[in-house]
Amino acid sequence: MSDDEYDPHATLTGDAVFWADEAADAVEARGGDDPLVVKGGISPSGVPHLGNMNEIMRGYYVAEVLRERGHEVRQLFTADDRDPLRGLPRKLADLDGKIVDLGDVNAGALGRNLGHPYTDIPDPFGCCDSYGAHFSNLIERSADRLGVDVETVSNTELYESGEFEAVTRDLLASADEARDVLGKYQDKVDESYVPFNPICENCGKVTETVTAIDAEAGTVDYECTDMDAGDQTIEGCGHAGTATLREGKLPWRFEWPAQWQVLGVDFEPFGKDHAEGSWPSGSDIAATLLGIEPPTPMVYEWFTLDGDPFSSSAGNVVLVSDVLELVERDVLRYFFTKDPKRARDFSIERIDLLVDEFDRFERLYYGDVEDASEREIERAERIYPFVVGDVPDERPIRLPYTFAAVLGMTEDPALREEIARREGHIPEGASEEAVAAALERVERAREWAERTDNQYNYRIERRTMPAVDVDEETAAALDDLAAFIEDEEPDGETLQGEVYETAKRHDIDIGDFFATGYRLFFDEEQGPKLGQFLADLDREFVVTRLRREK
């Protein structure tokens, strides 16, 4: 069922070059008071992957546009940390973002905590107050690394501090009405449905069976029964008890609108999974039951990771911290400025394409792209300042990403810089800081080459000579080449030519000769343009290696 009044797809109209402008228009049209509240929410159930960051980044750009328009804006992020652990994730991550297998932590301890709120489960890494706190912490760190300042709100704290108490009491007092409203969206809601899940005082699990409500006293009676969790059942302990409204949680469909009310939310982006389920019921509950205007909604499509769905539980994840080892922060921020309505693949394998796209986007902003269309210039001029925050007066030096990967084949920083300069990627008058900043990309591209083990993953074999079989003629050719280098001290171009000449002179197949060269220096069949590269290395090493001495 779709409610036209609150159609979450209608926020983005496609009129503007930047979708965040359209979302901001809708927020202003809704007419909330400053400070405007922009919210997202993530369950700290496990590794916070890049897709989860939509909850923060989509809201961030809208918040920034609203700030640009003179509004005071708070950006919140609710850690839905009173939710019960429903299954064991296959992968976890420590606070530095290092992924570990479930087996590397105390899996048994976790298993015994199925059904318990995240904030009641001990941190398997022992570094935070709870499982929930651990992963909330990781989410905050991810936001921080992206340069986004968000206030974290813990759901558990909202319950324990009593901030949720009034709305919970209201909902329980009008439980019949609540049932009716939700029943319009969920067939399974029957007469026994109660919009509150107490935590069992005996076993600590979130339970579903409420036997009596005393709204005035602010208590419910419950029985700890079994709970379905996907394909498995979490067993209840059978305990019958009484809980206060601070000792439990609202079901998600009510909890979400309750957050809007308690926190005064004006804008909230959410994944497409919510668009047809939680949102219609939530906006109805907010308007009908709570008597509040729901926030301006915005639906975003999901990302995939190298073609497959992100999955915390299955371990198909990449964290912000991982990505930032491969690309600059602003490249990743750029990724989140793309149209939320379109599903996107985030490809680690081809992250060079994203970087190229960003570099071009940046050049467009600085007016350095010939034959650019007006549309793309307009987009870059509008969006680029939001991506980088503070726009530098001069365009940063960017080494083409794959070129940076080639530079990563040598570890010598001076040599990297020299090659980059010779190839014209570093302008004459560039400051030392600007050059150093540009060369940082080499480390990232190197990391990419190694991680994906792609065509740039070559490294000069300096220490030990790779085993190479050379026939007599090839040996003579290599010796000639060594002598040529010793005598002539050629530049790269000359040396490249001489490689060809030498091969011809000795009647060796040129392809084979190059392959021998790559084998000697890289222990690979292929590599970068050999002459250029060897000319840049220290001569003594090259000559010695060509003579197969070590």
Add this chain to the structure above:
RNA sequence: GGGCCGGUAGCUCAGUUAGGCAGAGCGUCUGACUCUUAAUCAGACGGUCGGGGGUUCAAUUCCCUCCCGGCCCGCCA
């Protein structure tokens, strides 16, 4: 089964608001650079804009219909 969103070049994506010659980058191919070897430069190839129908002088764009993919219509977020 019903609903929502999406489908544009091999890949990643602009463009559709308001109908007016189908776009970029990357890849591929060819060529240049004394040189078949991944960094540079030039050029080319590349499309039924998911299919079909309709409206129109004109449709990727508007309408209808069908196909494909994801999601929702249980729980949970």
